[in-house]
Amino acid sequence: MYPYIRHDPPEDQRQxxxxxxxxxxxxxxxIVETERRRHRAEGLVHSWDLNREDLDKAAVSLGIPPVSDEEWGTILAARGKPDQPPPDHIVLDG
Known part of the structure; x- marks a missing residue:
């Protein structure tokens, strides 16, 4: 094995x-500010326990597009419910 020989870079490369x-x-x-905003938004969604319909209404009222299926899936995964339907989704048996 060859020994490592440290070579300092030339001065012009250090500047x-x-x-x-x-x-x-x-x-x-x-990037940091975007992450802060994302965390704040996620916190609001979770603390207000918004369902998909409510979140879409809020988005439209703010003039932004409703959440995509992928974004909604991320929200559910963050809630610890990745395989469960949104809270407003009710399935009636028979």
Whole structure:
């Protein structure tokens, strides 16, 4: 096995482009803020115990599209009910 020999990068490679650093910081800040919003929204959905119909009405009133089937499945999975129908779905026997 060959021993690892540490080579320091040349000085010009150590200096990051300030514009690149600004863009990376901005992108990370956007990602963090998006995650915060998502967690707040999930918290509201869970604390208000919204069903799919109520959530869709809320979305429309806010001028955003209703949740997709995939998003609703994610909400149910976060509630710990991935295989169960939404709470407003009632199945009557016979």
């Amino acid at each position: 990051a482009n300030p514009d690149t650093v600004k863009r990376v910081r901005s992108a990370v800040a956007d």
